[in-house]
Amino acid sequence: MPHLKSPVVRRVYKCQCGRPVFLRNTQCVNCGSQLGYEPGRLTMVALTPGPAPALWRIVGESGGALFRFCVNRQSASACNWLVASHEPQDQLGHLETPCLACRLNRRMFDVHTPLNRHRWRELETAKRRLLSQLLALRLPVEVKTPTHPGIAFDMLEQVPGGPPVMTGHFDGVITLNVVEADDAQREAIRAAMGEPYRTLLGHFRHEIGHYYWDRLVRFDIVRLEHFRALFGDERMDYAKALQQYYRDGPPPAWAATYLSSYASAHPWEDWAETWSHYLHIVDTVDTAASFGIAVDETTTESEPLDGNYLWRRDVAGAGEFLEMLNAWVQLTQVMNELSRSMGQPDAYPFVLPFRAVAKLQFIHEIVIAQRSR
Numbered sequence: 001m002p003h004l005k006s007p008v009v010r011r012v013y014k015c016q017c018g019r020p021v022f023l024r025n026t027q028c029v030n031c032g033s034q035l036g037y038e039p040g041r042l043t044m045v046a047l048t049p050g051p052a053p054a055l056w057r058i059v060g061e062s063g064g065a066l067f068r069f070c071v072n073r074q075s076a077s078a079c080n081w082l083v084a085s086h087e088p089q090d091q092l093g094h095l096e097t098p099c100l101a102c103r104l105n106r107r108m109f110d111v112h113t114p115l116n117r118h119r120w121r122e123l124e125t126a127k128r129r130l131l132s133q134l135l136a137l138r139l140p141v142e143v144k145t146p147t148h149p150g151i152a153f154d155m156l157e158q159v160p161g162g163p164p165v166m167t168g169h170f171d172g173v174i175t176l177n178v179v180e181a182d183d184a185q186r187e188a189i190r191a192a193m194g195e196p197y198r199t200l201l202g203h204f205r206h207e208i209g210h211y212y213w214d215r216l217v218r219f220d221i222v223r224l225e226h227f228r229a230l231f232g233d234e235r236m237d238y239a240k241a242l243q244q245y246y247r248d249g250p251p252p253a254w255a256a257t258y259l260s261s262y263a264s265a266h267p268w269e270d271w272a273e274t275w276s277h278y279l280h281i282v283d284t285v286d287t288a289a290s291f292g293i294a295v296d297e298t299t300t301e302s303e304p305l306d307g308n309y310l311w312r313r314d315v316a317g318a319g320e321f322l323e324m325l326n327a328w329v330q331l332t333q334v335m336n337e338l339s340r341s342m343g344q345p346d347a348y349p350f351v352l353p354f355r356a357v358a359k360l361q362f363i364h365e366i367v368i369a370q371r372s373r
Helices: 114-136 183-193 200-216 221-231 238-248 267-290 318-341 354-371
Strands: 034-038 043-049 056-058 066-069 082-084 105-108 152-156 168-170 173-177
Touching (some): 034 056, 034 066, 034 082, 114 200, 114 267, 173 200, 200 267, 267 354
Antiparallel strands (some): 056 066, 066 082, 168 173
């Protein structure tokens, strides 16, 4: 049976005192050490004061690199990412400057009200988890500029009389309606739309999928041909396709082909939904492996996925991909049963249809190609 191998993104972190710390922590509750996420090393580190104010070194590296805290560390967003000291100071010459994660923000809502401070923290916590995974997968994470096709986040609030704020992606700009950071309102939207799952992290992963389609598929002739064979022709009218979906709903047999009903609306949405599920799968399997969770003895409700599910059997990484998916199937059965034990909805309320596995493998191949560059 499949087992969980070494994680791509290690999700177990320890302070210099040996106690566990987590991705969102800024201080060790045991020894009091200041903590930060160092994106260059993809890990949490304990810090000790450096040779000058506002400069820090990693504990145990007396002659090592110097870091500064992100300017938003003390803000409501509680950003714990570090900035290498050789990076430029901001235009005012402050010793603190935004980290990579915060530099991706382009337009922001008013973060000074009590409600919006809470929303800001929730949004940024989800965004930082997304970015830490993307960096570990060696996917391009760069600031959008007029001359560079990077990423920009617009986190906006609907105001009376103002234009509607729609969560979505266009040309590298990912827009999030901040109402999604309110649990009650997000749950109401989920129920109204008949969705089995709706989270901030899911939104980020879906919308970033659109960006990576533009970046990694759109201008690659071979990948684009494969995409159309698996997902369909993206040249079909997008606006009309969405209108038809919201008017008529998904096709009756959508569950045999798609991971979600929304994926049936248009090939771009199928890609983004499949991409987000791929990130869900990889991060959750990585987290389980990081904590030493074993699923080898788990009894599954169905037979393991075999090579017949694959898009291509003869490519590098096909066996590894299949092992990961089978481990995922076992892991989600445990996760769902644990959720039921707590009276909660299933953690992963989805089924992997035959055709979706091939689409996931296509995405896996693209990600593996990026990691090997």
